[in-house]
Amino acid sequence: MNARIGSIAMNTFREAVRDRVLYNLIAFVLLLSGAAIFVGQISIEIEKLVVINLGLTAVSLFGVVIAIFIGIGLVSKEIEKRTLYTVLSRPVRRWEFIVGKFFGLTGTLVVNALCMAVGVFAALLYVAHRFVASDAQILVAVYFIVLQFVIICALALLFSSFSSPLLSAVFTFALFVIGSFSEDLRGFAAMTHGFTRWLSTGAAYIVPNLSALNVITPVAHGEPVPTQLIVNNTLYALAYAGMAICGAILIFERRNLK
Amino acid sequence: MSPRTRTTITASILLAACLAGSIFFLTRVDAMRTTATLDEVLFINSPKWVKRLSLGYDGLMADIYWTRAVQYFGSRHQAQAKSFNALAPLLDITTTLDPKLLVAYEFGANFLSPNPPFGAAQPKQAIALVEKGIQANPNAWKLYYELGFIYYMELKDYRQAAEAFERGSQVPGAHPFMKILAANMAQHAGDMQMARAVWTTTYESSQDKYIRGNAVAHLRALQVEEDVTRIQDAVTAYGKKTGELPPNMIALAKAGLLPGIPIDPDGHPYKLTSEGRVELQSPEDFPFATKGLPLGYKARAPRDLNQAVN
Numbered sequence: 001m002n003a004r005i006g007s008i009a010m011n012t013f014r015e016a017v018r019d020r021v022l023y024n025l026i027a028f029v030l031l032l033s034g035a036a037i038f039v040g041q042i043s044i045e046i047e048k049l050v051v052i053n054l055g056l057t058a059v060s061l062f063g064v065v066i067a068i069f070i071g072i073g074l075v076s077k078e079i080e081k082r083t084l085y086t087v088l089s090r091p092v093r094r095w096e097f098i099v100g101k102f103f104g105l106t107g108t109l110v111v112n113a114l115c116m117a118v119g120v121f122a123a124l125l126y127v128a129h130r131f132v133a134s135d136a137q138i139l140v141a142v143y144f145i146v147l148q149f150v151i152i153c154a155l156a157l158l159f160s161s162f163s164s165p166l167l168s169a170v171f172t173f174a175l176f177v178i179g180s181f182s183e184d185l186r187g188f189a190a191m192t193h194g195f196t197r198w199l200s201t202g203a204a205y206i207v208p209n210l211s212a213l214n215v216i217t218p219v220a221h222g223e224p225v226p227t228q229l230i231v232n233n234t235l236y237a238l239a240y241a242g243m244a245i246c247g248a249i250l251i252f253e254r255r256n257l258k
Numbered sequence: 259m260s261p262r263t264r265t266t267i268t269a270s271i272l273l274a275a276c277l278a279g280s281i282f283f284l285t286r287v288d289a290m291r292t293t294a295t296l297d298e299v300l301f302i303n304s305p306k307w308v309k310r311l312s313l314g315y316d317g318l319m320a321d322i323y324w325t326r327a328v329q330y331f332g333s334r335h336q337a338q339a340k341s342f343n344a345l346a347p348l349l350d351i352t353t354t355l356d357p358k359l360l361v362a363y364e365f366g367a368n369f370l371s372p373n374p375p376f377g378a379a380q381p382k383q384a385i386a387l388v389e390k391g392i393q394a395n396p397n398a399w400k401l402y403y404e405l406g407f408i409y410y411m412e413l414k415d416y417r418q419a420a421e422a423f424e425r426g427s428q429v430p431g432a433h434p435f436m437k438i439l440a441a442n443m444a445q446h447a448g449d450m451q452m453a454r455a456v457w458t459t460t461y462e463s464s465q466d467k468y469i470r471g472n473a474v475a476h477l478r479a480l481q482v483e484e485d486v487t488r489i490q491d492a493v494t495a496y497g498k499k500t501g502e503l504p505p506n507m508i509a510l511a512k513a514g515l516l517p518g519i520p521i522d523p524d525g526h527p528y529k530l531t532s533e534g535r536v537e538l539q540s541p542e543d544f545p546f547a548t549k550g551l552p553l554g555y556k557a558r559a560p561r562d563l564n565q566a567v568n
Contacts, residue, residue, distance in 0.1 A: 043325040045361040045466060053317040060315070180313040210314065217317030221358045 004092050005100040012104020016070055021108060024062050028116050031058055036123040047127045052138060052220040055120035060145045062116070063109050064176060067149050070108070071156025072168035074101045075252065095249040102157055102245055109149040117142045134222035140230060141219040147237035148213045152176060154244035155208070161248040162255065179210035208240055303347060305354030312355065320356030327352055331369045342378035345369060349387055360398055363391030367404045371412045381412040400463065402426025403436065407456060410443060419443045435459045454480055478523045479546035482538060485520055486549040489528060489536045492516050503534040
């Protein structure tokens with residue numbers, strides 16, 4: 001990564017911190033500590049499950065919301081504040097700006113997710129009093145959630161490169177929802193014939209497959225995640241995010257900023 | 259006082275007043291609404307739709323639905339309700355969202371099968387729930403045990419119970435008692451002995467306070483039933499021998515029909531009424547007892563079965 005991309009990424013991270021994005025950690029801590037203390041009293045034998053399920057779901061949802069709402073403003077905010085012109089008047093290429101923004105937001109989300117993961121483990125220790133070997137799988141689930149963020153950030157940036165913040169939010173959130181249903185979409189494609197089948201199969205492969213990146217429930221039950229799945233999901237997320245970033249670069253390179 | 263300070267104080271007072279007002283009016287609204295109707299409402303009945311709407315976060319949704327099922331059962335049980343209409347659908351949704359949530363099958367079957375107020379009197383639904391659990395978790399021997407338990411306790415179907423225990427005994431790591439239960443059930447051994455074996459296995463195979471408390475309460479009730487049957491036989495024998503009812507337990511002991519003054523599992527002596535009936539001194543301490551109860555006595559659901567363990 002060249003120095004210019006690194007500087008843009010670092011500034012994006014600093015800006016997110018200045019925008020008090022990491023304040024969501026307070027809400028997360030309150031949510032998790034509340035669950036750890038109270039769920040045991042209102043339910044039966046699921047204290048540990050709730051801490052893992054709730055913790056990882058919160059990591060995922062908080063991150064997705066941040067990715068969408070910060071991601072959609074990454075380009076448009078810079079244009080609106082006219083800071084983009086200052087940046088581009090320096091020896092910074094447009095693609096470097098997009099890639100730097102992507103790394104900056106992804107970095108923010110990784111830091112956020114890691115802090116939350118520490119919180120999940122602390123709550124788990126409080127509830128179970130000790131760790132077992134299968135708890136290490138939680139790290140795999142957190143890693144998959146980070147891969148989800150990589151995809152969502154890239155999509156938000158793609159939409160942000162040509163659309164208004166509101167429309168970008170709608171598009172990204174819609175793709176997040178559709179991505180969660182992607183396996184249903186594939187099942188639907190398998191049931192159709194002819195042109196519809198071709199079309200629906202194409203759609204199923206174009207939308208992000210976020211359900212494959214969700215291993216929260218099996219991990220909560222202590223089931224191991226196959227290494228091959230980790231490798232394949234990593235490659236898939238990188239390829240998909242790369243595709244979206246390339247799309248964003250192509251659009252932004254040709255965009256008239258006057 | 260500066261205008262800014264004045265505004266701050268006024269706004270703070272108004273905020274507190276409005277908060278208190280909203281809480282007050284909400285309690286009034288709650289009092290006007292029929293909670294029974296709210297309890298019974300399941301906004302989405304289809305487990306598949308709930309799973310889809312969970313956007314992949316089905317584990318957390320399952321935990322929420324399971325907590326809801328526990329709360330629903332607990333509140334109805336406490337209110338001595340006769341109907342538990344939403345219980346089976348809640349458990350179905352829970353186990354569709356997370357088919358590996360063993361606790362929902364084990365406890366859910368215990369909630370569904372017994373008669374009110376201890377359960378929903380729905381043994382068929384309990385069996386369907388446990389069979390669903392076995393399909394998703396074929397190596398969970400406790401589910402076969404639950405199945406055999408329901409067939410034996412609620413339906414008195416010894417053949418099906420023996421088959422369930424037998425299937426469970428073949429699962430690796432199953433409790434060794436499963437084989438004995440299967441054999442005894444097949445032979446249809448004495449009910450009292452069989453019941454004791456089943457509840458002892460329940461106690462030994464669980465670490466949960468609720469399940470262990472329930473097992474202890476049933477074992478205590480079985481002890482009472484055995485004692486009362488034995489004492490009642492002694493009363494009958496005394497009547498045949500002397501032509502009159504025994505005046506008290508001492509008379510039975512003196513006649514050599516009892517080894518001493520019989521006491522219940524809590525150490526209290528059994529009472530002998532003037533009509534020759536054997537009764538417990540504190541029947542409320544034995545919620546599952548079917549013998550030794552005063553005439554017209556109606557058993558109440560135990561408030562906290564955990565107490566039975568301690």
